[in-house]
Amino acid sequence: METGHTAWGTANHHRQQEMVDMAETCYESKDCQCQRCPGQGSAAPLKPSTALELRGAPEDTPLFPEWRVPLRVTSALLSVTFIYTFLREVLQPYLALSKNYFYKVPVLVMNKTLPWTSPCWLWSTCQAYWPPCSNSRAWLEGWLCVRKQLGLLSFSLACLHALYSLCYPMRRSYRYRVLNWAYQQVQKNQEDSWVSEDVWRMEIYISLGILSLGLLAVLAVSSLPSVSDRLSWREFTCIQRSVGYMALLLGTAHALVFGWSGWVDPRRYVWYTPPSFILACLLPLAVLLVRAALLPPCLSNRLELIRRGWERPARPTPHSVRNGDGMTGLKL
Template structure:
């Protein structure tokens, strides 16, 4: 492809969803082009059909023969369509935009079919929906012909799309992977949450319907028991999100270095903290909704002192069901603590949104993720303790321990305890010093000592473990 073609003739092959979205963009920016279709006379249908109506539509042979750039907005299995005009394709730029998991890569097929063309991969990361937005998606261009790549980069810029040179054609596979990924990084967190959920569902159901002195009736499963289960899973996820950070801080303290080798499972655990936190947020939201529905003396008798067990006043007379019944300070405090924990969790969740986290400085991010995270954990444990305390105080220790609320607090308690220890001034300062690159006697030289401690990088850069306390 000769690079002097600053205004190359452009053909969008196909008149489908992607072709119309790209065509709309060309029209908006006044860049001339035409469509190539198997049936140019057919009445267009579907979204953005007016783009086809207002544009030139040629038959496939004509459209391809008269163009310098052919954007193949057709499915890979239809690339054989180009064979009709094979003899006129030499030196043209063929653009593979396809994303089809599992099949032969489109650009590889094109390279085999048309060895004399400049094959490129571009636009595949831009969905037709994103193309309609003013800002437009980022476009990646790769191909072995450097001049062809430059032409496409210029063309993308002309239609208002930020474009990135993605190098050789072989990189096209990575571009497709990027699009075909399904929630990367969520596999393990989902599995972990499923295991936690299974445990709490089985345990809470056994406890509610079998092990209690006064077993619940099965009608209480959909909301009342489900709410306990959801709360327990949320508390466990929250504890699991913050526990490994504390653990690593203690290991760093013990080793006197921020760069410590950890078992692989801890490394993986550290890598899924954000997802666990988001699960905690979702489940806590569900817990709030269910709790709001249930709030009444019948479900939370210990929050309403006038009505013991929701049935009668302390003096023995039954309460007026229509009369006002107010909560005690315990009930109100439980709600306040739960609401504050929820707000903290929502703020942490908002801070993880890419647009927000990008705008946060390191100290701000640390403040939200670490200190606010601790506050959230503390408020959550206080909320559950306040909720359970009136019941626990009237029971023996052996009756309290197997309750769902008590057991669900074990990990959060442990984490809060460790964090409180780490917040003591001497340890806090020591951890800060270690993380700023100071080393103990164990790690003063060598790349990896006998204790498995890695050498600090010369520039003091944060190692692969930057754990927030």
């Protein structure tokens, strides 16, 4: 019987392998010191620099090997989204309306590029549909091994998105726009500019964003080795599964409420392209829909058994018979 293929087991397997390698390194260093100082009764502890000199520092050690694929995936998503947002928010007004909006690139365009928080849950959802004994299991295991890095990158992007949003009132362009709005209100002889719909929309999506960021912080803290080593498999799975998908759900709701009625507003579809927040919601919605399809008990119970190591018993062939000792053999 095989053990359940989980991120907790994969991460612990690699940590245990690192501990074994470290133990072997310390053992070899201790032997080297004992050989150099045979007259001493006990070997004194070695400094790290001395251990490296005795054993030899590796020359071709790869730099951050576990972060290469997550960084490439995240960089590709951010690059595509940045170019798409730049074309819509800056280049289209410049070419069609002769308006210079290039000042939006450092803050506004960057802020619309950051909210990508679902790639780490995409591979765990695909795992439920993937045959556990297929030839591509090693490929899927490789993706699951970098799910921690994808989650930390998602948390960092969410933090940057929150910081960029807090900087909106600090910009000089925003202050000029507020003055223009006040002047236009005076010209229209309008005493009150309160719009209840906009007020409720902003209050709701800010609250959802804060809640999502808080849950992502819990996930980031629980992924630290000093914390995850003290969690059991059940506790780790509960945090990653329940809290993780709740954070994804709140983040998706945050983007949906931000868009509000912009989904059906023709003015938002510049050059017949959807707004940026629609693109930011496509991947999270796909993950949530696939996850919702696995919620029925007929599927969720079977997946839970598979995670715990259950395997479907092999069906007997028509030519197989059971011997007297209970063993199955071939019929001659």
